[in-house]
Amino acid sequence: MRGPDRGDSAPSGRGTSLLRLELSSSRSRQAIDITHLFTSRTWPDGLLLVSVEHTTAALFLGESGSEMFEDYERVAARLVAASGPFRHETWNPGNAQAHVLSSFLGTQLLLPISGGRLDVGTWQRVIFLELDGPRRRSIAVASLATQPLG
Numbered sequence: 001m002r003g004p005d006r007g008d009s010a011p012s013g014r015g016t017s018l019l020r021l022e023l024s025s026s027r028s029r030q031a032i033d034i035t036h037l038f039t040s041r042t043w044p045d046g047l048l049l050v051s052v053e054h055t056t057a058a059l060f061l062g063e064s065g066s067e068m069f070e071d072y073e074r075v076a077a078r079l080v081a082a083s084g085p086f087r088h089e090t091w092n093p094g095n096a097q098a099h100v101l102s103s104f105l106g107t108q109l110l111l112p113i114s115g116g117r118l119d120v121g122t123w124q125r126v127i128f129l130e131l132d133g134p135r136r137r138s139i140a141v142a143s144l145a146t147q148p149l150g
Protein backbone atom coordinates (compact mmCIF):
# COMPACT_ATOMS: atom_id res chain seq x y z
CA MET A 1 0.00 0.00 0.00
CA ARG A 2 1.36 3.40 -0.86
CA GLY A 3 1.63 5.86 1.97
CA PRO A 4 0.43 9.45 1.83
CA ASP A 5 4.00 10.69 1.59
CA ARG A 6 4.80 8.69 -1.53
CA GLY A 7 2.17 10.21 -3.75
CA ASP A 8 2.88 8.03 -6.73
CA SER A 9 1.33 9.49 -9.78
CA ALA A 10 0.01 7.69 -12.76
CA PRO A 11 -0.82 9.45 -15.99
CA SER A 12 -4.33 8.58 -17.04
CA GLY A 13 -3.03 7.89 -20.51
CA ARG A 14 -0.35 9.08 -22.90
CA GLY A 15 -1.38 12.19 -24.73
CA THR A 16 -4.17 13.06 -22.33
CA SER A 17 -4.24 16.41 -20.60
CA LEU A 18 -5.08 14.98 -17.18
CA LEU A 19 -2.64 13.60 -14.63
CA ARG A 20 -4.01 11.53 -11.78
CA LEU A 21 -2.22 11.63 -8.41
CA GLU A 22 -2.96 9.08 -5.73
CA LEU A 23 -2.62 8.98 -1.98
CA SER A 24 -3.91 7.00 0.97
CA SER A 25 -5.24 8.33 4.24
CA SER A 26 -4.87 6.31 7.43
CA ARG A 27 -7.47 7.92 9.72
CA SER A 28 -11.11 9.00 9.56
CA ARG A 29 -10.18 12.71 9.65
CA GLN A 30 -6.65 13.52 8.58
CA ALA A 31 -4.87 16.57 7.23
CA ILE A 32 -2.04 15.60 4.87
CA ASP A 33 0.54 17.91 3.33
CA ILE A 34 0.68 16.93 -0.35
CA THR A 35 2.84 19.84 -1.54
CA HIS A 36 5.59 17.44 -2.60
CA LEU A 37 3.29 16.07 -5.29
CA PHE A 38 3.58 19.47 -6.98
CA THR A 39 7.20 20.38 -6.18
CA SER A 40 8.72 17.08 -7.28
CA ARG A 41 8.35 17.85 -10.97
CA THR A 42 8.26 20.76 -13.37
CA TRP A 43 5.00 21.97 -14.92
CA PRO A 44 4.03 24.16 -17.86
CA ASP A 45 3.82 27.81 -16.79
CA GLY A 46 0.30 28.99 -16.05
CA LEU A 47 -2.13 27.38 -13.66
CA LEU A 48 -2.73 23.87 -12.41
CA LEU A 49 -6.35 22.95 -11.81
CA VAL A 50 -6.26 20.42 -8.98
CA SER A 51 -9.44 18.48 -8.21
CA VAL A 52 -10.09 15.95 -5.47
CA GLU A 53 -12.27 13.33 -7.13
CA HIS A 54 -14.36 12.61 -4.04
CA THR A 55 -17.28 14.02 -2.05
CA THR A 56 -15.82 13.29 1.39
CA ALA A 57 -12.43 15.06 1.21
CA ALA A 58 -11.28 18.65 0.78
CA LEU A 59 -8.32 20.61 -0.53
CA PHE A 60 -6.89 23.98 0.46
CA LEU A 61 -3.74 26.08 0.79
CA GLY A 62 -2.64 26.49 4.37
CA GLU A 63 -0.03 26.27 7.06
CA SER A 64 1.52 22.84 7.56
CA GLY A 65 2.77 21.03 10.68
CA SER A 66 1.48 18.46 13.15
CA GLU A 67 -0.04 21.03 15.52
CA MET A 68 -1.78 22.79 12.65
CA PHE A 69 -3.06 19.45 11.35
CA GLU A 70 -4.59 18.69 14.76
CA ASP A 71 -6.28 22.09 14.63
CA TYR A 72 -7.68 21.51 11.13
CA GLU A 73 -9.01 18.10 12.13
CA ARG A 74 -10.53 19.29 15.44
CA VAL A 75 -12.16 22.38 13.96
CA ALA A 76 -13.55 20.38 11.05
CA ALA A 77 -15.19 18.00 13.53
CA ARG A 78 -16.63 20.89 15.57
CA LEU A 79 -17.98 22.72 12.54
CA VAL A 80 -20.45 19.94 11.87
CA ALA A 81 -20.90 18.34 15.30
CA ALA A 82 -23.70 20.69 16.38
CA SER A 83 -25.56 20.43 13.08
CA GLY A 84 -26.95 16.93 13.49
CA PRO A 85 -28.90 14.81 13.32
CA PHE A 86 -28.01 14.15 9.68
CA ARG A 87 -30.43 12.44 7.34
CA HIS A 88 -27.79 10.92 5.05
CA GLU A 89 -26.50 8.53 7.71
CA THR A 90 -28.24 5.28 7.02
CA TRP A 91 -25.21 3.14 6.17
CA ASN A 92 -22.18 5.09 7.29
CA PRO A 93 -22.26 7.31 10.39
CA GLY A 94 -20.26 10.48 9.83
CA ASN A 95 -20.57 10.26 6.07
CA ALA A 96 -23.07 13.12 5.79
CA GLN A 97 -20.83 15.37 7.89
CA ALA A 98 -17.96 14.53 5.54
CA HIS A 99 -20.09 15.45 2.50
CA VAL A 100 -21.06 18.79 4.03
CA LEU A 101 -17.48 19.70 4.99
CA SER A 102 -16.15 18.66 1.60
CA SER A 103 -18.71 20.85 -0.16
CA PHE A 104 -18.15 23.84 2.11
CA LEU A 105 -14.33 23.66 2.23
CA GLY A 106 -14.01 22.90 -1.45
CA THR A 107 -12.44 20.21 -3.58
CA GLN A 108 -10.52 22.25 -6.15
CA LEU A 109 -7.50 24.56 -6.23
CA LEU A 110 -5.84 26.69 -8.89
CA LEU A 111 -2.09 26.67 -8.32
CA PRO A 112 0.17 29.24 -10.04
CA ILE A 113 3.18 27.82 -11.89
CA SER A 114 6.11 30.07 -12.79
CA GLY A 115 9.41 28.98 -14.29
CA GLY A 116 8.11 25.43 -14.18
CA ARG A 117 7.75 25.57 -10.39
CA LEU A 118 4.92 25.94 -7.92
CA ASP A 119 4.72 29.67 -7.16
CA VAL A 120 2.88 30.12 -3.86
CA GLY A 121 3.64 31.98 -0.62
CA THR A 122 6.48 30.94 1.65
CA TRP A 123 4.18 29.32 4.21
CA GLN A 124 1.50 28.12 1.85
CA ARG A 125 1.33 24.35 1.53
CA VAL A 126 -1.15 22.22 -0.38
CA ILE A 127 -3.23 20.47 2.27
CA PHE A 128 -5.49 17.50 1.60
CA LEU A 129 -8.13 16.98 4.28
CA GLU A 130 -9.51 13.47 4.62
CA LEU A 131 -13.02 13.59 6.09
CA ASP A 132 -14.19 9.98 5.87
CA GLY A 133 -11.15 7.73 5.85
CA PRO A 134 -9.11 5.76 5.83
CA ARG A 135 -9.37 5.52 2.05
CA ARG A 136 -7.39 5.48 -1.11
CA ARG A 137 -7.87 8.83 -2.87
CA SER A 138 -7.25 10.29 -6.28
CA ILE A 139 -6.60 13.85 -7.36
CA ALA A 140 -6.89 14.99 -10.97
CA VAL A 141 -4.47 17.64 -12.23
CA ALA A 142 -4.92 19.61 -15.45
CA SER A 143 -2.48 22.19 -16.77
CA LEU A 144 -3.92 25.51 -17.89
CA ALA A 145 -0.97 26.98 -19.74
CA THR A 146 -1.05 30.73 -20.21
CA GLN A 147 0.60 33.35 -22.41
CA PRO A 148 3.15 35.82 -20.95
CA LEU A 149 1.47 38.90 -19.45
CA GLY A 150 4.28 41.41 -19.97
Ligand code: ZN
Pocket (backbone or CB within 6 Å): 088, 095, 096, 099
Ligand atom coordinates in the same frame (compact mmCIF):
# COMPACT_ATOMS: atom_id res chain seq x y z
ZN1 ZN B 1 -22.72 9.47 1.34
